[in-house]
Structure formats: C-alpha cells, structure tokens
Amino acid sequence: MLSVLLVTFPFFALVLCGYLAARGRLLPQAAIPGLNAFVLYFALPCLLYRFGASTPIAQLLDPAVAGVYVLCALLMVAGTVLATRGPRMGWNDAAFGALVAAFPNTGFMGVPLLVALLGAQVAGPAILTIAVDMLITSSLCVALSRLDAAGTHGMAVALRHALRGMATNPMPWSIALGALASALRFTLPGPIDKTVAMLADAASPVALFTIGAVLARSQMNQHENVPVRDYVPIALAKLLLHPLLVWLVGQAAIALGVPLSPFALTALVLLAALPSASNVSLLAERFGAHNGRIARIILVSTALAFLSFSGAVALLT
Template sequence: MLEIAAIITPIFLLIGVGFMAMRLSILSYEQMQGVGRFVLYIALPALLIRAITQNPLEEVFNVTYLLAYGLGSLGVFGLALGYTVMLKKQPLTTGSISALGMSVSNSAFSGYPVAVMIIGPPAANFLALNMLIENLLIIPLALILAEAGSQAGRGVMKSLQKTLKQLAKNPILIGLFIGVLIAITDIHLPKPVTQAIDMLATAAGPAALFAIGGTLYGLKIRGVMGEVSQIVTGKLVIHPLGVLICMWLIADNDALLTAGALLFASAPMASIYPLLGQRYGMGNVAAGTLMAGTLMSFVTISVIVGLMTYFDVLA
C-alpha cells in the first residue's frame, strides 16, 4: 500500500499546488485559464505528435484497445442515458449530459499524468487512442442528443454540422492529424524541432495537474448531491468496470492494454464538463461533479492500482 501511495500522492500534490496557487491569489482566474490553454493547445498536441512519431503506427493505433475501450465507454453511456431518461423520467438533455459525465474521462489532464507514472511511455499511445474515442464518438454523440432534446427534436442536422465544425478546430485532433501525417510520410524533423516537441510534451502532465487544481478552487455543490453522487459513482466505479469487462472479452488478457484502459477509465470526468453542463442548464451539477469526482478519484484510483498490483496486471 505504501508503494501505491508513493505513486499516487505526487499526482494529487500537484493538484493541491494548483489549488493553493488560486487560494493564495498567486495566480488569477484568467492566468490559470492560460495554463489550461497552454496544456490544451500546445503541450498535449506536442505529446501526441511525439507518441505517434516515435512508434510504428500499428503499435499506436491498436484496434483491440480502440474497440474494447470504445465499446465499454459507449455501453456505460447507453446505460446511463437509459437509466436517466427511461427510469428517472428526466429530459433527454439531462440524460445526455449525465451520461457524458459518466463515460468520458479527463484523459488529458488526469488520466495521462497518472498512467505515465504507473505504466510509463505507453501511456502516451493510450492517450492518443482515448482522444479519438472521446472526441469523435462519445462527446459528439452526447452533444447531438442534448441539442436534439433542447430543441424538441428539431435542428438535429444543424447541431451535427456545428459539432463537426468544432471537431475540425479541436487542437487535440489537429495534433493527432499532424502526428499521423509525419509518420505516414516518414518525414524526419530537424533535431531542434524534435527537442522542442519533447520539452513541450514533458510539460503536459505536470501542467495539466496544476491546472486541474486551479479549476477546483471556488467550485461549490449547492443542493445537487443526489445528481452529483449518481454521476460520480457512474464515472469512478461503473465506467472502469464496463471497460474492464470489454477488455476481458476482447483484449485476450493483455495486461498492458488492460492496465492502460483501467487507469484512463478510472480518471474523473473531463475538465470541460462544467462548461457543457452550463450550456444545457446543468452548471451546478456538472461543477459539483467535477470537484467531487476529482477528490474521490484519489481513493478509487488507489484502490484500482492496488487491485491491479494484487492480480499482477502491473507485474
């Protein structure tokens, strides 16, 4: 257990540093947003370019991982949507945003920093795959359904077109495209360029954790504990379980794929979740969920890492 704590504690200490930087007014809200934008628009694309160009494409784009993690996430999304809309009789918009919170991890800001400390360089490959699943499948699906619910079934095609335009400007997907283009064409970048990319990629994990801590400062849970606890349970317990089942069925007991998938699935919900929730009238629920989910993930990730160690998944 002490070995697990030694791995997990530095991650949450960096989150705490970001929180205290805001608490002590070392950085302003706008400055902390700048750190987040640096991670999203510069460091993470550099990380993905490095991951894709340093390994053969057939190793990076692992079809087994894509299929297993994608089906696991999609299955949890479907279950959450059905539970919220059909059993709890909530609107489609509410169900879509709730399902999004349960099935999309904060892969870039939380999942990758944890995974790289535990499984090392392969974490960057898994990050690239998760970005594809989340940005091309789960998030667009949730937004289209939420938009359809808010418009009572009208304007679905318009929502789809708007979503596709946003995806085309997504810096993560642009980084993936550049990395694939370099790998396919076998372009040899000048050494100063590759060194700059390496430096930016190395900064992605620590800066992401710092930004998460700053984001948590000031978030409050106001009378929404029921909804928050439901989404947090779905994200930190049901999502990893769903992904584990699909990995067990599809990945043929591949220890590395299973470890990577579980570490990313056990991360809390995406940091953009409160922004999307606010857009559809769930601002307080989404903000409270992000705060509670991030804090609770300290416990759940520790448990999951402990179980993987016990069952020799991390051997």
C-alpha cells in the same frame, strides 16, 4: 499500495496546488483561461505528437482496443441516460451527465500519469481513447442533448457547433500528425524537436495545476444548491462502474479470441478509472446544461480518484 501512492501522489498534489491557489486568490480567475490556452494549444499537443510519433502505428490504430473502449463508452452513456432522465431531468442534463460519466480526463491527467506508472508503451491505447472520446462519445452525447429541442433543427445546429469545436481543437490534429510521423518514420529537425520537447515536458505539471484551478473556479462561481443524489452517484459510477465495465468487457473479448493483450486491457481499465474530464464543464455551459451539477461531478470524482485510482493500480499491476 505505498509504492503506487508514491507515484500518484505528486500528480494529485499538483491538482490540489492549483485548487488552493485559485481558492486563495493567489492565482486570479482571469489568469486561468491563459493557463488553459497554454496547455490546450501548446504543451499538450506537443506531448501527444511526441508520444504518437514514437509509438508504432499498429498500436495507435488497434481495432481491439478501440472496439472494447467504444462499446464500454456506449454502455456507460446508455446506462447513465436511462438512470437519470425523467420528470426532473431532461435530455440535455441527462446527456451531459452521461458524457461526464464516460469521458475520463485522459488528456490533461491520464497520459502523463499512466506513462509514469506503466511506461511509454501505454501512450498508444491512451491516445486512441482520446480520439474515441472526442470524436464518438462527445458527438453522441451532444446529439442526445438536443432531443429536447423541437424538430431536428436544434440537433443539427448543436452537431455543427460540436464538429466546429473539434476541428479547432489542436488535440485531434496533434494525434493525427503524430500517427502520420510514426507511419512515415519522420523525425523533426533538431532545433524544432527540442522546442517541441520543452513544451511537452511542461504539459504535465501545468495541466494538473490548471485542472485544480478550473475546479476551484467552477466551485466558486456556482452558488445554487444541487442535491447530492444528482452528482455523487455519477461520480462514483465514473470511478468504479466504468473501469469495472471495461475489465468485464475486455475479459469477455479475450475469451472470445479478440486479440487484446493483457497490457492493453490494464491500460484501458486504468484510463477508465480516471476522474471525469474537466472540459465537459465547458461543453455543458456552451449547450445550456446544468453546469453546476457537472462541475460538482468533476470535482467529486477528482477528489476521490486519489484513493480509487491508486487502488485500481495496486490491484492491476
């Protein structure tokens, strides 16, 4: 366990540094969007492109990995919606609660953390799950969130906004370009490759620092009281139930003869054990969900993940 903590500690320490910098106002709130933009539009796309281009195309398009992960994401969404929707909570809040329960922070945290733990070969499953969460899980939850609206107009408009947001998000494009480069065995010219490498190397520390700053900003800007029962169970489901579900479904798939390697299953379980994705808070705000609740789920899951994720690594590796 100590050897695992030695690897995971720096990653969560960087998140804490960003949190403390924002809480102590050493980092102005006005600077946080700039950090986000650097990570989202420059550093992280370069990191994903490099991993995609260096990963065999078969790993990037593994149907067994995609199938297991999609099924578990759908089960998490369905279970969370059924457990939370009721007189106190409509479709909008239930849907975004389901999204934050099923969408791990793979892009900003998972890729660099798992590569440090398991090696570069984990990039294939990680990149594939990012694509699934952005294209399927997010779209499904946005659609469910619009069921409170009268008729189908609200859902249609929301889906158009979601698709437009995905089209302008550089992460799917960087994944697609990396996969294309892998398939064609294309390499960038030397100076361009060096520039991309420098930006990719900056992705991990800046992204982790930014996560902490975003969490601090969300906490500082939310003043209403949110009942503990509305966010702690979802955070625990993300950290404990989601990876357990992936492990059970993966073991069942292997028993049924699905060509899912033990290494790929370990990678999927650890990806599911990550805390909730911080960008869900932005989506919840855009679509009018209770963003204070979503921010608290992300904050609690990130804080608890230092121990829960390290424990999962110790059990599986």
